[in-house]
Amino acid sequence: MILGIDIGGANTKIASGDGHVAETYYLPLWKSTELNKKLSLVAQRHHPSEVVVVMTGELADCFCDKKSGVRYIKKAVEDAFSTTRVTYIDVSGKLTDGCNESSLAASNWCASARFLADEFENCIFADMGSTTTDIIPIVSGTPVAHTTDLKRLLHNQLVYTGLFRTNIAALTNHVYLRNRECKIASEYFANTADIYLILMHISESSYTCETPDGGGKDLLSAKRRLARIVCADLEELADEEIYTLAEQIYKMQVEQITRSFEKIAQEYELDQIVVCGIGEFVLGQAALNAGLEATFVSERYGKKISSVFPAYAAAKIIEK
Amino acid sequence: MILGIDIGGANTKIASGDGHVAETYYLPLWKSTELNKKLSLVAQRHHPSEVVVVMTGELADCFCDKKSGVRYIKKAVEDAFSTTRVTYIDVSGKLTDGCNESSLAASNWCASARFLADEFENCIFADMGSTTTDIIPIVSGTPVAHTTDLKRLLHNQLVYTGLFRTNIAALTNHVYLRNRECKIASEYFANTADIYLILMHISESSYTCETPDGGGKDLLSAKRRLARIVCADLEELADEEIYTLAEQIYKMQVEQITRSFEKIAQEYELDQIVVCGIGEFVLGQAALNAGLEATFVSERYGKKISSVFPAYAAAKIIEK
Numbered sequence: 001m002i003l004g005i006d007i008g009g010a011n012t013k014i015a016s017g018d019g020h021v022a023e024t025y026y027l028p029l030w031k032s033t034e035l036n037k038k039l040s041l042v043a044q045r046h047h048p049s050e051v052v053v054v055m056t057g058e059l060a061d062c063f064c065d066k067k068s069g070v071r072y073i074k075k076a077v078e079d080a081f082s083t084t085r086v087t088y089i090d091v092s093g094k095l096t097d098g099c100n101e102s103s104l105a106a107s108n109w110c111a112s113a114r115f116l117a118d119e120f121e122n123c124i125f126a127d128m129g130s131t132t133t134d135i136i137p138i139v140s141g142t143p144v145a146h147t148t149d150l151k152r153l154l155h156n157q158l159v160y161t162g163l164f165r166t167n168i169a170a171l172t173n174h175v176y177l178r179n180r181e182c183k184i185a186s187e188y189f190a191n192t193a194d195i196y197l198i199l200m201h202i203s204e205s206s207y208t209c210e211t212p213d214g215g216g217k218d219l220l221s222a223k224r225r226l227a228r229i230v231c232a233d234l235e236e237l238a239d240e241e242i243y244t245l246a247e248q249i250y251k252m253q254v255e256q257i258t259r260s261f262e263k264i265a266q267e268y269e270l271d272q273i274v275v276c277g278i279g280e281f282v283l284g285q286a287a288l289n290a291g292l293e294a295t296f297v298s299e300r301y302g303k304k305i306s307s308v309f310p311a312y313a314a315a316k317i318i319e320k
Numbered sequence: 321m322i323l324g325i326d327i328g329g330a331n332t333k334i335a336s337g338d339g340h341v342a343e344t345y346y347l348p349l350w351k352s353t354e355l356n357k358k359l360s361l362v363a364q365r366h367h368p369s370e371v372v373v374v375m376t377g378e379l380a381d382c383f384c385d386k387k388s389g390v391r392y393i394k395k396a397v398e399d400a401f402s403t404t405r406v407t408y409i410d411v412s413g414k415l416t417d418g419c420n421e422s423s424l425a426a427s428n429w430c431a432s433a434r435f436l437a438d439e440f441e442n443c444i445f446a447d448m449g450s451t452t453t454d455i456i457p458i459v460s461g462t463p464v465a466h467t468t469d470l471k472r473l474l475h476n477q478l479v480y481t482g483l484f485r486t487n488i489a490a491l492t493n494h495v496y497l498r499n500r501e502c503k504i505a506s507e508y509f510a511n512t513a514d515i516y517l518i519l520m521h522i523s524e525s526s527y528t529c530e531t532p533d534g535g536g537k538d539l540l541s542a543k544r545r546l547a548r549i550v551c552a553d554l555e556e557l558a559d560e561e562i563y564t565l566a567e568q569i570y571k572m573q574v575e576q577i578t579r580s581f582e583k584i585a586q587e588y589e590l591d592q593i594v595v596c597g598i599g600e601f602v603l604g605q606a607a608l609n610a611g612l613e614a615t616f617v618s619e620r621y622g623k624k625i626s627s628v629f630p631a632y633a634a635a636k637i638i639e640k
Contacts, residue, residue: 030533061509061533064544065553106551131506149551153503158551160505169490170506173576183473185480186451186490188508189381213350213381224384231426231469231478233385256493 003048004315006108006308007035007073009060010131010165010209013308014042017315021046022304026208029060035073039080050085052095052314053077054108056132059149070101089114089314091147106149108310109134113143115313116274123272124264124292127309128257128279130209131162135260137268144268156260161253163202163279164193164209168229172252175230175245182230188212190225192253197222198246201281250282257286265292276306323368324635326428326628327355327393329380330451330485330529333628334362337635341366342624346528349380355393359400370405372415372634373397374428376452379469390421409434409634411467426469428630429454433463435633436594443592444584444612447629448577448599450529451482455580457588464588476580481573483522483599484513484529488549492572495550495565502550508532510545512573517542518566521601574605581610596626 003021006013009029015022025038058069078086090096090103093114098104113125113136125136125143135157136145145157152158161171168190174181191212196202197219207217215221220234223242227234234242265271273290275283276297287294298306305312323341326333329349335342345358378389398406408418411427413434418424433445433456445456445463455477456465465477472478481491488510494501511532516522517539527537535541540554543562547554550565585591593610595603596617607614618626625632 059505059548059551061507061535061545061548065555067553148556150502150556153505153550154498154500156503158503160503160507160551162506166506167487167489167508169487170493173490178474180474182470183476183478183480185379185473186482186486187381187480188487215381225381228379228381230473231379231480233387235385236468236470 001046001048002315002318003042003046003051004111004311004313004318005039005051005053005077006311006314007053007055007057007077008108008129008131009057011129012038012057013311014046015305015308015312015315016046016048017312017319019302019305019312022308022312024208024308028210029057030062036076036079039076043080043084048081048084050087050318051077051081052087052089052318053098054089054111054310054314055104056106056108058105066105067101070104074098074101074104087318089317093143095317106152109136109145110143111314111317112136112276112310113138113145115316117141117143120272120274120295122270123274124261124268124270126261126273126275126283128275128277128283129162130164130278131160131166133159133161133257133277133279133283135159135264137264137270139268139270156263159257159260161256162192163196163277163282164191164207166192166253167212168192168195168226168249171249171256175248177230177241177245184229185231189228190222192249194222194225195246195249198226198243199250254282254285254289257283258289261286261290261292265290276309278307280306321366321368322635322638323362323366323371324431324631324633324638325359325371325373325397326631326634327373327375327377327397328428328449328451329377331449332358333631334366335625335628335632335635336366336368337632337639339622339625339632342628342632344528344628348530349377350382356396356399359396363400363404368401368404370407370638371397371401372407372409372638373418374409374431374630374634375424376426376428378425386425387421390424394418394421394424407638409637413463415637426472429456429465430463431634431637432456432596432630433458433465435636437461437463440592440594440615442590443594444581444588444590445594446577446581446596446603448595448597448603449482450484450598451480451486453479453481453577453597453599453603455479455584457584457590459588459590476583479577479580481576482512483516483597483602484511484527486512486573487532488512488515488546488569491569491576495568497550497561497565504549505551509548510542512569514542514545515566515569518546518563519570574602574609577603577606578609581606581612585610585612596629598627600626
């Protein structure tokens with residue numbers, strides 16, 4: 001079995017090319033050294049004949065630069081899969097042994113885009129995970145994205161916003177409340193997982209990151225965190241005010257992505273989009289708002305595959 | 321000796337009414353239980369005849385609501401100063417024994433505003449600390465601010481932005497780089513202390529909060545953190561680009577405060593402002609931009625007093 005592995009800063013995902021394996025582990029690189037341990041367990045359980053790796057975790061701020069991050073991730077993979085062939089996909093979408101470390105940084109979207117480019121000649125490909133959203137133009141069967149995060153941020157191809165871990169204070173500096181603009185606290189009091197839990201888009205068990213305050217993943221705790229963004233207790237806000245805040249923030253996140261979709265669509269003259277990731281439904285709404293015809297990876301490959309798509313695509317590329 | 325104590329979420333400050341004592345301790349309530357211990361040491365060292373307390377720390381997200389936070393802070397103070405008379409200043413500026421816990425929440429600006437109101441009949445009073453900025457209208461010798469953080473956020477009287485701890489991602493979602501708008505990472509990669517260190521407004525030794533990545537407080541580490549907000553390594557950005565980023569963010573913070581100054585000045589028809597706090601120089605620039613005539617507390621009472629002004633003012637109020 002060929003196993004694709006996508007090592008992000010917060011989550012590590014694995015998938016087999018046959019689709020039977022599709023797993024996500026919350027492994028925040030900046031606070032733990034569990035990566036090697038977890039990968040060793042994966043090696044023991046699945047005994048892959050080959051692994052293929054993409055990553056974004058090298059940006060985590062425990063690494064002094066990206067090369068050190070890539071080196072750490074590579075070592076963890078190669079130690080865990082010491083008897084297995086390990087291949088990497090680099091930022092130009094090529095298979096490599098990984099010797100050129102800088103070419104591996106921020107490579108996780110490359111597998112997905114290369115895999116989809118065979119089927120969708122001209123489209124935008126978008127993947128929204130827990131932390132970030134990739135927006136990749138595919139033109140004449142070739143992904144044409146920039147190849148560093150910095151360049152992608154400059155060109156609307158990386159929107160650093162996600163379904164779970166985005167600090168509400170990073171998404172907006174104000175909300176509307178009691179017919180006024182209300183500035184918010186610049187702390188990490190609440191995140192987008194709290195919003196989507198309150199709006200019932202995700203369940204307690206699918207809230208797969210830490211809570212901002214280390215507290216519960218239940219509805220009441222999420223509401224309490226959301227109230228705190230305006231420095232309030234729950235007793236200071238009516239329940240419908242909490243829902244209104246959550247709705248507003250959801251719309252702001254959709255709007256943020258919509259604007260990038262529009263810019264990419266215009267620049268590359270594209271009107272189709274393929275969306276995937278745990279935030280697929282957010283991307284679907286943004287696609288609708290941007291007037292793009294959307295294809296949902298979850299409808300074609302299943303929801304589990306959609307949520308680990310870079311890992312799945314990496315495995316499929318090797319299988320060919 | 322009468323000791324004023326200002327217990328914030330991140331910092332606890334003490335000052336004596338005679339100005340000889342003026343100390344700041346970084347004691348983040350959400351991650352440590354050192355408050356009681358530190359206050360006990362203060363009690364042993366200074367043997368005050370009386371202590372007077374203001375606070376904002378009850379908002380820290382380790383407390384499930386503000387009352388619990390106030391209760392925790394009160395207990396820490398009263399245990400540490402068990403043989404000393406303890407008085408509180410409440411949100412209406414009155415001296416109290418603290419039985420009404422909700423009236424003590426977010427009271428730290430009340431002491432400063434009440435103390436200054438005797439001298440400045442009509443002015444704005446503004447205090448910028450590590451985390452937040454208070455903007456208090458004083459009209460006919462009376463502070464007329466709203467008395468909860470929520471209401472103050474709604475009315476431009478609390479700007480949740482500070483000299484050290486403000487996440488750059490909470491201050492702005494984009495910067496200008498290479499003649500383009502560049503979106504930034506929504507992580508806690510860099511803070512305002514990094515900006516002010518790079519711009520040489522603060523020194524390594526006055527960087528009195530933790531760094532976002534737990535790394536060094538030296539210039540190189542700060543630049544590395546700032547580069548990461550656009551997902552870059554230092555090798556991807558020229559040194560002058562780093563400085564340009566820092567300058568932009570400084571200007572955005574000044575602009576954010578300027579706008580609130582303008583709104584308050586207009587609403588209450590005020591043209592004078594008294595500024596204090598470790599961020600006094602930022603407020604001075606914002607006052608200039610807003611066309612207000614500024615008085616600097618540091619010029620009148622010294623820089624040390626300016627940085628612990630709520631504690632000093634609390635002590636002075638009792639002395640009268």
